[in-house]
Amino acid sequence: MAVYTEIADEELERFLAGYELGALLSVKGIAEGVENSNYLIVTEAGPHILTLYEKRVDPTDLPFFIGLMEHLAARGLTCPQPVRNRAGEALGVLAGRPAAIVTFLEGMWIRRPRVEHCAQVGEALAQLHLAGEGFAIHRRNALSVDSWRPLFQRSEEGADTVLPELGAAILRELDHLEQNWPRDLPAGVIHADLFPDNVFFLKGHLSGLIDFYFACNDFLAYDVAIGLNAWCFEADGALNITKARALLAGYQRVRPLGADEIAALPLLARGSALRFLLTRLYDWLNVPPGALVAPKDPLEYWRKLRFHQSVDDAGAYGMDL
């Protein structure tokens, strides 16, 4: 929870009166989610999640995010479903911010993922890629290869205070990625942030995906690379090849990867590692005063990047070539 907006009582009641959810019985701020303020509200219609979109989210992107959740849910993917108010709108204004109510998903995110979780995440990611087909709105990936150099320039001055020579190493990596980034791979809607805290499990089974606020259109295999980075490394920084194999096999059971995607995987994994290194580096060097969230260690993604730099082909991730 980065920002936490206090909602005045009367304002919340007025907002909820626009919905067919009955009286409000409870509201609690949730200490999760970095970009927005989230509240678990209980009304006579049961529990729901109320989200206030804080300033890091571009309001013009909200119809994409809200529409995508509706599109995916209609195609059988378990994800929060926006609740429309009496006027038929899924997006309102509360406490001066865009706000939406979505359905409550049962399940818990897994603090220490095991191989069986990685397999299910791979499957769910492929299901998401298939379910996203036909979604009418398009959202460019604002955090893809062409954004990384300008993003780095905002942290360049402080980079070497985090690790000696880090700045020069990032510049070399930027050169390499910009020159070699694929131009033509199967593309579609990707989640782009499928970390463990965005995947719920219930009694060992994946019960839903949440937090679509980085979703965009990009190469589907780039989402797989993000998943490898997010799920398949151990706390000591080493890849767990058994987890990687399980994630990739799970994905391919639902949507087999093409030869071009498999060949590109190490480079996509480097790009994905650099993307999270750069945003974490920026957050690390720019903790706002009064911030309610501790910044995440950027060097975790530096170590992942170094690993992917040493990889020759997707066999290093347990893929049968």
Added chain:
Amino acid sequence: MAVYTEIADEELERFLAGYELGALLSVKGIAEGVENSNYLIVTEAGPHILTLYEKRVDPTDLPFFIGLMEHLAARGLTCPQPVRNRAGEALGVLAGRPAAIVTFLEGMWIRRPRVEHCAQVGEALAQLHLAGEGFAIHRRNALSVDSWRPLFQRSEEGADTVLPELGAAILRELDHLEQNWPRDLPAGVIHADLFPDNVFFLKGHLSGLIDFYFACNDFLAYDVAIGLNAWCFEADGALNITKARALLAGYQRVRPLGADEIAALPLLARGSALRFLLTRLYDWLNVPPGALVAPKDPLEYWRKLRFHQSVDDAGAYGMDL
């Protein structure tokens, strides 16, 4: 939320297996409560609150807090009720910390209390004082008059950086309070922290009291003085005498104050204002690195203290004398 302990999945499941609550369906950290980590858990038995007691709570006090909630609930006060595990224990260990599960109370705390809320808070405070009679465990108020000078000494050096001459003014107030603090007023179990975020309302009616982790034995009228400070001042620092009159009248409908208590009220209000000034001053000057909570403004309580210093008798709080 000051501290936020991550609980490993297996550990939480093992802990819950000791209770008759069925399978765990959801767990969310709650962004409220400064002293402890609180989670809203949903199990097959419904929603409950799981609290991990962090290091600011003395574990030897926990039997008092847990026992008090059971005692009060048994006497009809609506407050969280500790859930005992299969072994009959209300207190366990989770993630290396003492932990307890309590029942979930419906209701919301009021961000902007109105007169009618203050009246109900007065009534509930008196009901709490009556319901606390006969509770067998005794807990001294660790934040009463004899603790204030040593507490101030830990902030003395930085006090004038917050406001010029603040240190000298606090020393003068300490002298006055130590010399004049009452010795013999009706005493019993007090809540000692009945701020708006610890009182729930549902559809305009008070629905329960929470957070008994400052409760102790002290003068009952001191709790009333804390209530005046917590509920009856406006954002501009002025007392709202209509709210104060409502809170006091509500209290007296359930438990009439004695003449000695009424006479002591201005002094008790000064003491209560100083107590919160001192703890906030300490927190303000000692924000731990990585703290997840913004410290509260100590000067809010300096202004309240100055007001009470100007008061001759409880008539200033709307009391008919």
